[in-house]
Amino acid sequence: MSDIQHNTKTVAILNTQAPFSSSAGKEALDAALIFGSFEQPTSLFFIGDGVFQVIGDQNPTSIESKDYLKTFSALEFYDIDNIYICEQSLSERNLTANFHIDNVQVLSKQAFNELLHQHNVIYRF
């Protein structure tokens, strides 16, 4: 048996960029789905412009972008239930807690940072 089978390392994916002008958000989500497929415990974090990925009422197809945002709603089938959003990043951008995915948790900067620190491996996108 390889070590990988006993590997229970937790993965944090930190999203820091807005959804459409770069492929960072899509790539982060693809990475999350792959980790999920291999039963690696994975959490998603959104900070800075990354919070623009999760706000509601977006319309990517109107600007000819593939709507990868719809895929966020499939995360539950990949056992990814921990989705954390930085409250300060929302308020800095004058955003309300209106999201296109359901089970997200809005956290204070302190709580957000403490949770992030608890993960074994952190990828920033």
Add this chain to the structure above:
Amino acid sequence: MTIIYNNQTLATDKQGYLLDFTQWNEDVAVLLAESDDIELSESHWEVIRFVRTFYLTYNTSPAIRALTKAMKAEFGEEKASSRYLYRLFKEGPAKQATKYAGLPKPARCI
């Protein structure tokens, strides 16, 4: 590569997945399965339609784990086991059902 449907040429990738998922209908599914020598039963159809709906809802083809978890909610435990699905689609349920549903191959998936 291509397949011929109704005197129309439909483009596919090397492994036979449709390049344009909007060109799909259930007759095309039969053709895609025939090219793998598979006759589609009602059990196959259940999965193919489910995968198609999943893609239209979430804009992604489900990997096997996600497929079984999502099917469990819809059809119950028995039909959502990977053993059942592998019996239907021997080359890998997500891979194969996705192909006959006219969708892109799921990323890094069996």
Add this chain to the structure above:
Amino acid sequence: MAMLHIVRTSGFNNNALAQCLDTTLPHDSILLIDDGCYNLQHPLLLELLLQKTDIKCFYIGLHATARAQLKPADVFAEISLDDVNELIFTHNNSITWS
């Protein structure tokens, strides 16, 4: 859980440094490599290090001198690339701000 923040870009050009500083907790460390060495003069970083003395900041000497970043303030500790491995193993996890 002490985290090692590896900063590889200049905070004068993008907000990776600011975001990094925003995510630090007490006992974390910051490592400046490549263009991250330009942050040796960044007021946000200097301010944070003066305020939070339990956060250490390292930089790769070679990368700094190559960029004419000479005589950094006393709050910074110079290390070599060979020392990076040890830093990684003395922290619980790491994050790269590139």
